[in-house]
Amino acid sequence: MPYKEKEIEKKYFTIGEVADELGVATSLIRFWEGEFDIIKPKKNRKGNRQFTKEDIKNVKLIYYLVKEKGFTLQGARDFIKNDVDAATNKVELIESLKKVRTFLETLKKELH
Structure with missing residues (x-):
């Protein structure tokens, strides 16, 4: 059996990567970090x-509550x-359903 390289799983992501994934500015994530206790990224020696x-x-939970559901910051905190x-x-379920939908839409295009 040939040797199969184990896929390296990334453990840490930059604020830029997180912002790109959500389509928001890094400043918004920094702002939310100050507003919500559940966002506590580690900082390296450089402070990144x-x-x-x-x-x-x-x-993503905060994004969903504030941007998609229209909660105020206080409402989201509560x-x-x-x-x-x-x-x-709930957010994980929605993410999963979005992936299924994208897959089905791609499949539909390929069949036509």
Whole structure:
């Protein structure tokens, strides 16, 4: 059996990568970091933020509440405080459904 290289999984992401993934400015993520306790990226020696997958999940949760659902910052904070796990699960479900939809749309185009 040929040797198969183990895929290297990235552990930390820059604020630019997170911003690009969400289509927002890095300044918005820095602002949210000050407004929400659940965003706590580590900082390296240079002071650059290093986001984990968990951090990104939390940023996506805030993005969903504020940008997609129209919550105020205080409303989003209250929603997260009441049940962060339920809110996170809902966002993960929506992300998963969006991927399925994209896949189905691509499949439909290929069939026509």
